[in-house]
Amino acid sequence: MSQQAEQAGGPADGxxxxxxxxxxxxxYCQLIARRIRELGVYSRIxxxxxxxxxxxxxxxxxxxxxxxxxxxxxDDAPTLDPAVLEEGVPVLGxxxxxxxxxxxxxxxxxxxxSGAEYGRTELQPIDTxxxxxxxxxxxxxxxxxxxxxxxxGPGFEVLARSEPCPFAVVGDRKRKLxxxxxxxxxxxxxxxxxxxxxxxxxxxxxxxxxxxxxxAERKVQAIKDLVGEQGEVVLGLSGGVDxxxxxxxxxxxxGNRLHCVFVDNGLLRQGEREGVEELFRDHYHMxxxxxxxxxxxxxxxxxxxxxxxxxxxxxxxxxxIFEEESKAYDxxxxxxxxxxxxxxxxxxxxxxxxxxxIKSHHNVGGLPEHMKMQLVExxxxxxxxEVRALGREIGLPSTLVDRQPxxxxxxxxxxxxxxxxxxxxxxxxxxxxxxEEIESRDLHKDxxxxxxxxxxxxxxxxxxxxxxxxxxxxxxxxxxxxxxxxDWETLPTDVMRRVSSRIxxxxxxxxxxxxxxxxxxxxxxxxx
Ligand code: XMP
Numbered sequence: 001m002s003q004q005a006e007q008a009g010g011p012a013d014g015x016x017x018x019x020x021x022x023x024x025x026x027x028y029c030q031l032i033a034r035r036i037r038e039l040g041v042y043s044r045i046x047x048x049x050x051x052x053x054x055x056x057x058x059x060x061x062x063x064x065x066x067x068x069x070x071x072x073x074x075d076d077a078p079t080l081d082p083a084v085l086e087e088g089v090p091v092l093g094x095x096x097x098x099x100x101x102x103x104x105x106x107x108x109x110x111x112x113x114s115g116a117e118y119g120r121t122e123l124q125p126i127d128t129x130x131x132x133x134x135x136x137x138x139x140x141x142x143x144x145x146x147x148x149x150x151x152x153g154p155g156f157e158v159l160a161r162s163e164p165c166p167f168a169v170v171g172d173r174k175r176k177l178x179x180x181x182x183x184x185x186x187x188x189x190x191x192x193x194x195x196x197x198x199x200x201x202x203x204x205x206x207x208x209x210x211x212x213x214x215x216a217e218r219k220v221q222a223i224k225d226l227v228g229e230q231g232e233v234v235l236g237l238s239g240g241v242d243x244x245x246x247x248x249x250x251x252x253x254x255g256n257r258l259h260c261v262f263v264d265n266g267l268l269r270q271g272e273r274e275g276v277e278e279l280f281r282d283h284y285h286m287x288x289x290x291x292x293x294x295x296x297x298x299x300x301x302x303x304x305x306x307x308x309x310x311x312x313x314x315x316x317x318x319x320x321i322f323e324e325e326s327k328a329y330d331x332x333x334x335x336x337x338x339x340x341x342x343x344x345x346x347x348x349x350x351x352x353x354x355x356x357x358i359k360s361h362h363n364v365g366g367l368p369e370h371m372k373m374q375l376v377e378x379x380x381x382x383x384x385x386e387v388r389a390l391g392r393e394i395g396l397p398s399t400l401v402d403r404q405p406x407x408x409x410x411x412x413x414x415x416x417x418x419x420x421x422x423x424x425x426x427x428x429x430x431x432x433x434x435x436e437e438i439e440s441r442d443l444h445k446d447x448x449x450x451x452x453x454x455x456x457x458x459x460x461x462x463x464x465x466x467x468x469x470x471x472x473x474x475x476x477x478x479x480x481x482x483x484x485x486x487d488w489e490t491l492p493t494d495v496m497r498r499v500s501s502r503i504x505x506x507x508x509x510x511x512x513x514x515x516x517x518x519x520x521x522x523x524x525x526x527x528x
Contacts, residue, residue, distance in 0.1 A: 015044075015058070015381070016058060017042065017058075017059060017060065017061050018036075018041055018042030018043055018044070018058070018060055018061065018062075018206060018210065019036045019041055019042070019044075019060055019061070019062045019063070019064060019200060019204075019206060020043075020044060020046060020051070020054060020055060020058055020060035020062070020063050021033055021043055021045045021046070021063075021064045022045075022047075022048055022051050022063065022064070022065050023045050023046065023047055023048070023066050023068075023345075024065065024066050024067065024070070024078045024080075024097060024100070025066075025068040025070065025078060026066035026067040026068050026069075026095075026096070028066070028067065028183060028185050029045055029066045029345070030342060030345060030383075031185045031186065032045075032064060032066060032094070032185045032196075033045055034383060035185050035192075035193060035196055036064075036196065037386070039196065039200055039201065040209060040211065041200050041201070041206045041207070041208050042210040044058065044381065045345050048078045048079060048080040048081075051080055051081065052081050052083060052084065055084060055087060055089070060089060061089065061090075061205065061206045061207075062091075062092070062203075062206055063084060063089050063090070063091045063092070064091075064092050064093075064094065064097070064199075065091065065092070065093040065094065065096075065097025065098075065101060066094055066095075066096070066097055067094050067096045067097060067144070067145075067183065068095070068096035068097075070096065071111055071112060071146055071147050072096070072099045072100060072103050072109050072111075072147055073109075073147070080100065082104045085101075085104065085105070085177065089176075089204075090176035090177070090178070090199070090203050090204040091176070091177045091178065092178045092179070092180070092199045093177075093179040093180070094179075094180050094183060094184065094185075095144065095145050095180070095181060095182070098149060098167075098170070098179030098181055099145075099147050099149060101177060101179050102149045102152065102153065102156075102167075102170075102179065105153035105154075105155070105156065105177065106153025106154055107150075107151050107152045107153040107156065108149070108150045109147050109149055109150065110147060110149075110150040111146075111147055112146030112147050112148075118143065118144050119142070119144075120140050120141070120142060120188060121140070121143050121164060121165070121182070122138040122139065122140060122162060122163065123136075123137075123139050123140075123141045123160050123161075123162050123168055123169075123182070123191075124137060124161050124162060125137065125159065125160040125169070126158060126159055127157070127159045127160075130198060130203055131159060131169065131171060131178050131195060131199055131202075132159055132169060132195065133198050133202070134191070134194050134198075135160070135191040135194055136190065139189075139190040140189065140190050141162065141168070141183075141184075141188075141189045141190075141192070142182055142183045142186045142188040142189045143162075143164070143165065143182045143183075144183065145181060148167070148181065149167040149170070149179075152167065153172075155172040155175060156171065156172045156177075157171060157172075157173075158170055159171050159178075162181075165181050165182075167179075167181060168180070168181045168182060169181070176203055176204070178199065178203070180195065184196050211389075212382060212387070212389040212390050212393075213390060213393040214393070215382075215390055215393075216249065216252075216390060216394050219378045219390075220249055220252045221253075222378065223249060223250055223254065223376060223378055224253045224254065226334075226374075226376060227253065227257070227334055227376060230257075231254070231332075231333060231334055232254075232257045232259065232329060232333070232334065233250055233254065233257065233258050233332060233334040233335070233336045233376055234259050234260075234261060234325075234326045234329050234332045234336065234373075235247055235250065235259070235260050235261070235335075235336030235337070236260075236261055236263070236318075236336075236337075237261065237262045237276065237280065238262070238408070239262065239272055239275065239400075240338075240403075240405070240406060241388060241391060241400065241403065242340060242379060242384075242387055243338040244279075244338075244391070244396060244400055245338065245379060245387050245390055245391040245394070245396065245401075246337070246377075246378055246379055247260055247280065247286065247336070248391075248394050248395075248396060249378045249394065250336055250378070251284060251286050252394075256286070256287045258287065258336070259287050259289065259326075259329050259332060260280060260286055260288045260289070261288075261289050261291060261322060261325045261326065262276050262277075262280075262288060262290045262291070263291045263293050263318060263321050263322065263325075264290060264291065264292050264293060264294060265293050265294065265297045265314065265317070265318070265410060266295070266297050266421075266424070267297065267314070267409065267410030267411045267412045267419070267424070268410055268411070269406065269410075269411065269428060269431055269432070269435075270429070270431065270432040271432070273290065277290060279397070279400070289325060289328075291321055293317065293321050296317060296321070297317055298420075300313050300317060301313055301412065301418070302418070303418060304418060304419075305417040305418045307413065307528035310409065310412050310413070310419065310528065311412075311413065311528075314408070314409045314410075314412055315408070315409070318408075332373070333373055334373055334374050334375070334376050335373040335374070335375055336375075336376045336377075337376070337377050338377075338379055339375075339377040339379060340379055340380070340382060340383065340384060340387065341379075341380060341381055341382055341383055342383065342384075344380050388401050388402065404444070404447070404448065404449045404450065404451075405448075405449060407526055411424055411427055411428065411431070412528075413527065413528040414427060414431075414452065414453045414454060414526065414527060414528070415453075415454045416454060416455050416456055416527060416528060417456045422509075423454050423456065423471075423509075424454075425509075426454065426471075426473075426507045426508060426509030426510060427454040427473075429503075429506065429507045430454075430473045430503045430507050430510065431451050431452040433452075433499060433502045433503055433506065434450055434451060434452050434475060434499055435450065437491075437495055437498055437499050437502070438491065438495070441495060443491060443492075446479060446489070447478065447479060448478050448479050448480035448483065448525075449476070449477075449478050449480075449525060450475075450476070450477045450478075451475075451476055452473055452474065452475060452476070452503075453473070453474040453475075453476055453516070453527045454471065454472075454473065454509075455471060455474055455527075456471050457471060457472050458470065458511075459472060459511050459512050460511065461504075461511030461512060463504075463511075468511050469511065470509055470510055470511035470512075471509060471511070471512075472512045472513075472514060473509075473510040473512070473513045473514070474513075474514050474515070475499065475513060475514070475515050475516065476488075476525070476527070477489040477515070478525055480520075480525070483525060485519075485520055485521065486519060486520040487519050488515075488517045488518060488519055490515065490517075500513040
């Protein structure tokens with residue numbers, strides 16, 4: 001098991017109490033964790049094989065058994081030590097979690113016969129005294145299951161039913177074991193959050209004082225403890241939210257024993273390198289090395305027009321440069337990374353293994369695994385929005401904390417075909433215009449990302465009475481919650497008009513400006 005996976009199941013986060021979510025391979029597991037944290041309660045996810053270990057170290061006040069894609073009768077059904085039920089910790093089983101619970105408490109589960117039940121159904125609560133307090137009659141709940149519970153074990157009673165499902169909510173109050181056949185975490189389930197709240201705060205009496213903004217001091221102390229009095233850390237700073245928050249926390253903990261390396265790959269947006277230098281070197285007085293790698297990246301990208309090859313080349317050169325540079329800090333035995341919780345969860349996912357690769361992602365934080373340095377990852381128990389809250393708390397400017405995501409391979413994936421300086425320059429200018437027009441009107445609050453793309457397709461135009469034969473600039477504006485899905489967006493007509501006219505007049509290289517109106521899926525957010 002990798003070091004990451006080891007830590008993910010272990011006490012690395014150092015938080016005690018809260019809710020332990022045991023992942024049976026659920027599609028919605030991260031969503032459950034987020035919903036619990038929205039209640040102000042710490043939550044973390046572990047795989048069934050590590051549940052007992054994590055239980056002992058984390059000492060949770062409640063356990064949630066997630067759903068999962070398997071039948072409890074399948075050969076590869078995830079198994080969990082039933083001893084988790086003997087710890088006196090309240091348990092809520094969701095979908096597969098309920099079926100597993102029924103199976104291990106003397107009930108019976110009927111294997112899927114006439115196909116699975118998917119979609120909405122109406123819930124009829126029978127007993128609303130605790131778990132279902134405040135839950136409406138006939139409120140919509142979201143079901144998605146094959147097997148179903150047929151008989152309850154001793155001590156269990158039915159708390160709610162639905163038309164297709166006589167055991168929609170069940171519970172053994174004495175042992176504080178509960179189960180839901182539907183998914184409370186998805187927003188289609190109207191009183192889902194209420195049910196989770198009742199379970200976590202009423203049934204399990206969890207403390208609801210979790211607040212990512214208050215974490216700074218604890219994080220700083222944890223870094224001090226790990227790195228010690230003498231240790232030095234090298235951190236690849238990208239200027240994005242994660243590595244920036246990680247850098248500020250580490251700098252507070254160990255001062256100039258933190259060495260930041262920023263690689264200018266020549267694929268950055270306008271003003272990006274200067275912004276990083278100004279904030280981290282001039283304002284925070286960090287030890288920041290800026291490596292000018294533009295020529296090296298661009299020369300190795302010469303003649304390459306395949307998107308995957310471009311991504312791989314950029315990722316490889318980044319590692320090479322980072323390794324070369326970090327040799328200068330030969331006292332450093334720690335590598336700082338801005339790894340987030342979703343990355344950790346993915347590395348220990350119980351099921352689903354390798355999903356097909358759509359794009360080879362390049363993250364500054366994720367690459368140099370073979371460098372044999374000990375990792376310092378202060379954000380590994382946080383979701384992105386929690387990192388933003390922490391960033392605000394430690395005083396990072398909102399222009400940085402709330403900034404739109406920018407991919408590791410930079411403008412290369414927005415500059416279609418071969419990447420050249422001749423294409424990058426107009427792209428950079430057009431992108432700056434898009435950002436300027438949107439941000440100056442505060443329109444970016446509703447957008448997940450907003451940028452320009454260079455499409456090397458010559459079209460005919462006319463500028464100042466003369467024929468031009470130039471390329472196409474695409475404007476990409478999307479809204480999204482998590483980048484997994486996205487909707488295309490537009491801007492008020494007058495702003496759109498201004499963006500288009502500024503690009504056509506101020507930038508030399510485009511004869512046409514178009515708006516991308518593709519959602520994801522089937523489109524992706526970036527063009528390559
Ligand atoms: P796609 O294009 O797959 O992008 O819809 C989803 C999100 O990921 C960002 N993205 C990346 N981020 N390294 C990153 O750190 C990458 O290689 C990378 N490629 C895409 C993209 O901007 C969007 O937010």
